[in-house]
Amino acid sequence: MPDPETSARLIVRQDGPVLVLTISNPAVRNAMHPSLYRAAVDTLRRAADDRTVRAIVLTGEGDHFCGGGDLKRLAAQRGLPRETQAAHLDVLHDWVMAMHDAPQPVIAAVEGAAAGGGFSVCLGCDLIVAADDAKFVMSYVKLALTPDGGGSDSLARALPPQMALELLLDGGVCTAERLHALGVVNRVVPHGEAFATAMAWAQRLAAGPADAQARIKRLVHAARGRSRRAQLDAERDAFVDSLYSEACGEGIASFLNNARRG
Numbered sequence: 001m002p003d004p005e006t007s008a009r010l011i012v013r014q015d016g017p018v019l020v021l022t023i024s025n026p027a028v029r030n031a032m033h034p035s036l037y038r039a040a041v042d043t044l045r046r047a048a049d050d051r052t053v054r055a056i057v058l059t060g061e062g063d064h065f066c067g068g069g070d071l072k073r074l075a076a077q078r079g080l081p082r083e084t085q086a087a088h089l090d091v092l093h094d095w096v097m098a099m100h101d102a103p104q105p106v107i108a109a110v111e112g113a114a115a116g117g118g119f120s121v122c123l124g125c126d127l128i129v130a131a132d133d134a135k136f137v138m139s140y141v142k143l144a145l146t147p148d149g150g151g152s153d154s155l156a157r158a159l160p161p162q163m164a165l166e167l168l169l170d171g172g173v174c175t176a177e178r179l180h181a182l183g184v185v186n187r188v189v190p191h192g193e194a195f196a197t198a199m200a201w202a203q204r205l206a207a208g209p210a211d212a213q214a215r216i217k218r219l220v221h222a223a224r225g226r227s228r229r230a231q232l233d234a235e236r237d238a239f240v241d242s243l244y245s246e247a248c249g250e251g252i253a254s255f256l257n258n259a260r261r262g
Contacts, residue, residue, distance in 0.1 A: 007024075007025045007027065007028070008023075008024070008025040008030075008031060008032055008033035008035065008036045008070075009024050009025070009035075009036060009039070010022065010023065010024065010036050010039040010040055010043065011024045011061065012039075012043050014052070014053065015199070016203065016206070017052065017053065017054035017055065017203070017206035017207075018053075018054070018055045018056070018057060018199060018202040018203055018206055019043075019047050019053045019055070019056045019057070019104075020056075020057050020059070020199075021040065021043065021044075021056065021057070021058045021059070022058075022059050022060065022061050023036065023058070023059070023060045023061065023065070023066050023118075024060075024061040025061075026060075026061045026062035026063070026064070028067065028070070029063075029064040029066070029067030029112070029113055029115075030060040030061060030062070030064055030065065030066040030067060030118070031066075031067050031068065031069065031070040032066060032068065032069055032070070032092075032117055032118070032121075033070060033073065034088040034091055034092070037088070037091040037092045037094070037095050038091055040095045040098070041091060041094045041095050041098050044056070044095070044098035044099060044102055045098055047102065047104065048098070048101065048102050048103060048104075051210070053104055054104060054205070054206035054207075054208075054210055055104050055105050055106075055107065055202035055203070055205045055206040056099075056102065056104050056105070056106045056107070056202070057106075057107050057108075057109055057195070057198050057199055057202050058099075058106060058107070058108050058109070058121070058122075058125055059108070059109040059110075059111075059194075059195050059198070060110075060111070060112070060118075062112075063111060063112045064111065064112030064113045064114075064118075065108070065109075065110040065111060065112060065113065065114040065118055065122060065134070066113075066114060066115070066117070066118025066121060066122070067113055067115045067116070067118055068115045068116025068117040068118045068119070068139065069116060069117045069148075071143070071252050071255060071256060072256065074243060074252060075249070075252045075253070075256065077243065078243060078244060078248075078249055078252075082240050082243075082244055085239075085240050085243055086236055086237075086240050089148050089235070089236040089239055089240070090236060092117065092148060092149050093148075093149070093150065093229075093232040093233075093235070093236065095121070095124075095149075096120070096121065096124040096149055096150040096228075096232065097228065097229070097232070099124050099125060099126075100124065100221060100228060103210070103211075103213070103214030103217065103218075104210070104213075104214070105126045105127060105202070105205050105213060105217065106124075106125045106126045106127070107125060107126065107127045107128070107129060107198045107201060107202050107205075108121075108122045108125035108127070108128045108129065108130075108198070109129050109194040109195040109197070109198035109199075110122060110128060110129065110130040110131065110134045110136075110176070110185075110194055111130075111131045111134060111191070111192070111194050111195070112131075112134060112135070113134075113135050113136075113137070114130075114134065114135070114136050114137075115135075115136075115137045115139050116137070116138070116139045116140060117148060117149045117151075119136050119137060119138055119151060120138075120147060120148060120149030120150050120151035120154065121149050121150075122136075123150060123151065123154035123155065123158075123184070124149065124150050124154060126217065127186050127201070128179075128184065128185045128186050128187075129185075129186060129187045129189060129194050129197045129198040129201065130176035130179070130180075130185045130187070130188055130189070130194055131176065131188075131189060131190065131191045131192065131193065131194045132176055132177065132188050132189065132190055132191060133176070133191050134175075134176040134194070135173050135174075135175065135176075136173070136174045136175070136176070136179060137171065137172065137173045137174065138151055138155075138167050138168050138171055139171050140168070140171065140242075141168065141169060141170070141171040142171045142251065142255075143248055143251035143252055143255060144242060144245060144247035144248040144250070144251045145239060145242045145243065145248055145251070146235065146238040146239050146241075146242045147168060147235055147238075147239070148235050148236065148239045149235075150228070150231070150232060150235070151168070151235070152164070152168060152231070152235060153228060153231040153232065153235070155167055155168065155184075157224055158182075158183065158184050159182060159184070163182060176188045187201075
């Protein structure tokens with residue numbers, strides 16, 4: 001199996017006025033790495049000032065959107081200083097903030113799994129198109145971890161507390177149809193059509209008034225009240241505390257052992 005440390009990358013291409021960002025690490029369900037976070041931040045910050053980019057689509061290569069962080073890396077991280085993991089999460093959160101701050105609409109195109117940090121990054125997009133068989137899961141609690149990437153922030157803003165807590169405390173799979181009914185997923189489409197649908201939507205939005213769209217996006221986000229950064233910083237601290245706990249070490253080891261047996 002390819003090493004996620006070296007295989008995770010962000011593929012960037014522009015299709016007319018639409019910038020396409022593809023999380024690429026298909027051998028391991030597009031597991032992410034901090035180097036990918038940095039690439040996303042740099043790309044989005046450049047795009048924010050690029051008038052030729054009028055919409056952005058975020059997707060995953062192959063059969064899945066993103067399976068989240070690499071557990072082998074996190075297991076190894078437990079032997080390193082806590083500050084290094086906090087710094088990694090700061091870059092991940094800079095990615096979420098870069099999507100939040102971008103003047104362009106950012107659309108997630110989801111096929112397969114959006115799990116853990118992959119689900120959080122998906123929720124950080126402005127709009128979500130999902131295949132009808134896509135699966136969303138906040139799997140952190142199963143490893144004795146707390147969310148990162150804005151997961152708790154996005155769900156708490158979008159849903160009643162009871163529903164947000166169900167997803168976060170239970171850690172079970174949620175379907176695209178259920179999230180659509182809850183107002184989290186915008187459009188549910190047949191398997192294999194999420195990217196094409198997201199691109200068509202992005203092209204249509206790209207033909208609209210860019211400055212007005214940017215103002216609308218800022219208005220909606222500003223109306224939410226609490227500082228997003230404050231919530232992200234709280235997530236960082238909770239995640240770091242969780243990662244270095246005994247329960248998390250046992251949870252990661254158990255998961256990896258089961259995966260090897262499977």
